[in-house]
Amino acid sequence: MEKAVDVWLEQAEARIAEGGRITETDLRTLADMLRGRQQHLLYVWADSDHVESGVISWNYFGPFSSEYRFDPKNECPYKNVKTAMADGWRIVSFPAVEYPLHNAHTQLGHQFILERFFSPGEGLPITPHGARKPEVAG
Amino acid sequence: MNETFKTLKKEFMDTGYVAPEDWIEPELVARIQTDAFEYKGISIFERESVGDLLSHPKVVDFVAFLLETPDVAISPFRFWNHLTPGGVSDGGGWHVDDTYMADLPLTEVLCMYYPQDVTEDMGPTMLLPGSHRRLYTPPQTSKLGWIRGQKKLVVKAGTLAITFPSILHAKAAHFSEKPRSMVKYGYEAGDPACGYYLTQAALDNFRRTEQGRALTRFAEVRDKQDVLWNSYWKYHESYTFQDFKHQIGVVGRRLRKHLDHEV
Numbered sequence: 246m247e248k249a250v251d252v253w254l255e256q257a258e259a260r261i262a263e264g265g266r267i268t269e270t271d272l273r274t275l276a277d278m279l280r281g282r283q284q285h286l287l288y289v290w291a292d293s294d295h296v297e298s299g300v301i302s303w304n305y306f307g308p309f310s311s312e313y314r315f316d317p318k319n320e321c322p323y324k325n326v327k328t329a330m331a332d333g334w335r336i337v338s339f340p341a342v343e344y345p346l347h348n349a350h351t352q353l354g355h356q357f358i359l360e361r362f363f364s365p366g367e368g369l370p371i372t373p374h375g376a377r378k379p380e381v382a383g
Numbered sequence: 384m385n386e387t388f389k390t391l392k393k394e395f396m397d398t399g400y401v402a403p404e405d406w407i408e409p410e411l412v413a414r415i416q417t418d419a420f421e422y423k424g425i426s427i428f429e430r431e432s433v434g435d436l437l438s439h440p441k442v443v444d445f446v447a448f449l450l451e452t453p454d455v456a457i458s459p460f461r462f463w464n465h466l467t468p469g470g471v472s473d474g475g476g477w478h479v480d481d482t483y484m485a486d487l488p489l490t491e492v493l494c495m496y497y498p499q500d501v502t503e504d505m506g507p508t509m510l511l512p513g514s515h516r517r518l519y520t521p522p523q524t525s526k527l528g529w530i531r532g533q534k535k536l537v538v539k540a541g542t543l544a545i546t547f548p549s550i551l552h553a554k555a556a557h558f559s560e561k562p563r564s565m566v567k568y569g570y571e572a573g574d575p576a577c578g579y580y581l582t583q584a585a586l587d588n589f590r591r592t593e594q595g596r597a598l599t600r601f602a603e604v605r606d607k608q609d610v611l612w613n614s615y616w617k618y619h620e621s622y623t624f625q626d627f628k629h630q631i632g633v634v635g636r637r638l639r640k641h642l643d644h645e646v
Binding site: 288300301302303305314315316317318319320321352356372373374 | 473475517523524551554
């Protein structure tokens with residue numbers, strides 16, 4: 246789950262534990278947070294089509310600005326797809342079966358595409374090329 | 384054939400490239416550097432210094448050894464001086480210049496010459512060693528970011544990288560105040576069916592020497608516009624060409640035959 250929603254849930258649980266209640270205003274706040282969520286995509290090319298296999302390559306896309314000058318220097322923050330799933334990422338595209346042509350592999354690795362929803366301004370701290378930065382309006 | 388060439392050829396076949404840094408004489412390195420900061424794009428190939436580079440006996444001998452034929456020609460479809468001025472500018476994504484065909488002999492090599500030192504922040508070429516034996520498409524490669532085993536060519540002035548055209552490569556972003564040139568060109572096994580266009584000045588430049596005359600024997604003279612657009616892959620309208628527009632070696636050879644029919 247995204248950080249802001251996690252915080253809301255923790256606060257709500259604490260309030261209920263103390264005998265408090267959730268108000269309509271609180272629910273509207275939660276609804277606004279959920280409506281504002283944005284999809285982020287994590288591409289992982291793995292050694293095999295198993296979620297525990299190692300990362301050959303990765304990239305990160307979303308509605309954010311980053312220090313995007315093509316200069317891939319950051320390794321993937323997850324050691325494999327499984328650890329990304331444990332952090333809240335959902336697989337939306339599984340690797341296709343490879344049919345080698347002309348005795349050659351037709352891809353670099355096995356491509357997983359994962360999605361996760363974040364509130365505006367949130368997301369992984371880095372891309373392969375540098376720090377992720379909140380998008381600047383205009 | 385000498386042992387150095389054999390060792391280098393093994394490295395070339397295993398990793399997809401070699402990058403000798405001391406083959407070009409200092410005097411020629413200095414001349415190319417002067418021209419490389421002044422003449423952009425294809426005009427660099429009208430300069431004597433670059434004519435001498437392409438006709439360099441040791442380089443041509445080695446290419447002949449790689450291609451296993453004494454009949455070597457220049458391959459003009461990627462001629463360009465990639466000059467980046469000082470200051471921040473973006474790089475380019477991962478791509479290949481040719482389709483790897485395991486069942487066909489290697490007919491072409493890609494060359495990248497660095498007229499000046501290239502430091503980490505000067506937009507070095509990036510390569511993925513061993514990536515040359517796969518079939519990639521542009522939609523695949525354009526999304527790649529960090530890749531395990533990737534390598535930046537941080538090199539000394541005068542270094543010449545000779546690669547499989549099918550190796551994955553990219554240009555990293557430029558952050559330094561120093562300008563950076565990279566002269567890109569190629570050689571291929573000579574084939575009279577695969578002609579190409581050069582400007583008169585470029586042809587005259589190459590034909591100053593016996594080696595240069597041999598390398599350009601299939602060239603035809605055209606004006607600069609024609610050389611740029613009709614001897615170049617970018618604006619060809621065939622579906623195959625658009626779909627694999629970066630693959631300009633083995634595929635490009637067949638397309639060049641197609642181009643001849645269009646003239």
